[in-house]
Amino acid sequence: MNYEEFTEHVKQGVEVYVRDRLKDGFVVIRNVLKNNGVRMKAVSIVQRGERATPTIYLKDFYQEYRCGRTIDSICGEIFETYVESLKKFREKADMKHFFEFEEIRDKIYFKLIHYEWNESVLKEMPYFKFLDLAIVFYVMISSDRNETATVPVYHHNLETWNKTVEEIREIAVRNTLEKFPAEIRNMEDVVADMIIDELPALWDAEDSGYVSENIVYGNYNMKDVRQVIGEEVSRVKAEREMEMYVLTNTQHLNGAACITYPEVLKEFANKHQCDVYILPSSLHEVILIPNMDWDIGWLNRMVKRVNHEDLDVVDILSDHVYLYRRDTDKIEY
Numbered sequence: 001m002n003y004e005e006f007t008e009h010v011k012q013g014v015e016v017y018v019r020d021r022l023k024d025g026f027v028v029i030r031n032v033l034k035n036n037g038v039r040m041k042a043v044s045i046v047q048r049g050e051r052a053t054p055t056i057y058l059k060d061f062y063q064e065y066r067c068g069r070t071i072d073s074i075c076g077e078i079f080e081t082y083v084e085s086l087k088k089f090r091e092k093a094d095m096k097h098f099f100e101f102e103e104i105r106d107k108i109y110f111k112l113i114h115y116e117w118n119e120s121v122l123k124e125m126p127y128f129k130f131l132d133l134a135i136v137f138y139v140m141i142s143s144d145r146n147e148t149a150t151v152p153v154y155h156h157n158l159e160t161w162n163k164t165v166e167e168i169r170e171i172a173v174r175n176t177l178e179k180f181p182a183e184i185r186n187m188e189d190v191v192a193d194m195i196i197d198e199l200p201a202l203w204d205a206e207d208s209g210y211v212s213e214n215i216v217y218g219n220y221n222m223k224d225v226r227q228v229i230g231e232e233v234s235r236v237k238a239e240r241e242m243e244m245y246v247l248t249n250t251q252h253l254n255g256a257a258c259i260t261y262p263e264v265l266k267e268f269a270n271k272h273q274c275d276v277y278i279l280p281s282s283l284h285e286v287i288l289i290p291n292m293d294w295d296i297g298w299l300n301r302m303v304k305r306v307n308h309e310d311l312d313v314v315d316i317l318s319d320h321v322y323l324y325r326r327d328t329d330k331i332e333y
Contacts, residue, residue: 013075111254
């Protein structure tokens with residue numbers, strides 16, 4: 001069964017659940033335009049009286065189907081996901097406030113996307129050019145530790161709010177700098193935390209933070225495990241002979257925008273007494289490398305390889321390296 005046939009079978013299967021479990025509603029398959037011009041098939045259930053509905057993407061479900069999962073099992077999960085997501089959305093977000101500017105003005109933020117790859121959608125959105133990128137705006141409807149719900153800002157929203165692009169930019173910059181401050185960390189610390197984050201199931205909350213006996217780390221507490229991982233990552237760093245730092249924001253969401261923050265790159269460059277390479281690792285963070293005459297061609301090839309082998313296309317910011325010049329306080333590309 002190909003992808004088109006799969007989506008049609010899913011639509012029919014979810015419709016059965018809707019007829020049995022909901023008073024009204026209908027199922028639609030949408031081609032959702034994402035970042036960088038990517039379109040992804042998604043299923044939505046539309047009910048009368050609901051101003052918004054969860055969007056459930058089908059790509060991963062199709063892979064599970066190809067690995068042997070049944071259509072009925074997938075449809076059941078999609079329906080239950082819709083029910084739970086709608087419940088959370090009702091609890092945390094009231095979409096009627098989206099049309100009342102004073103209710104959402106403190107929830108407007110900005111992020112960076114690639115300009116050329118998103119020219120089509122940018123025709124419908126207020127934006128500002130930045131290098132070969134675009135600064136765009138969004139409203140964060142709800143956010144918690146596990147998920148966020150955001151809505152892009154379009155020209156028609158500005159008309160509804162009776163606001164100019166410059167006014168929205170001023171508000172978004174203030175909110176973003178205040179609520180999403182920048183942070184810069186050594187790559188070794190970031191990698192160590194990533195490894196630790198992969199182990200949550202191995203920790204016993206009732207056992208004072210000790211790892212289970214059958215884990216490779218043995219009966220170490222969290223501090224000991226972090227030290228072991230840190231030593232190993234430091235060894236790899238010494239072999240690499242390259243200082244690398246991760247720049248993002250404290251929420252790790254759309255953190256690449258931190259390269260636009262006042263003084264952030266300037267202070268980093270002054271601290272290291274040199275220019276700085278900026279590697280756009282995703283929409284959510286960039287890697288900073290103090291300029292030690294690394295081969296720019298090699299760095300560009302590394303960025304492209306990571307983008308096209310390790311990243312989801314919708315998370316790609318750019319395909320090349322930027323250079324912050326300390327003497328001019330400018331970014332070149």
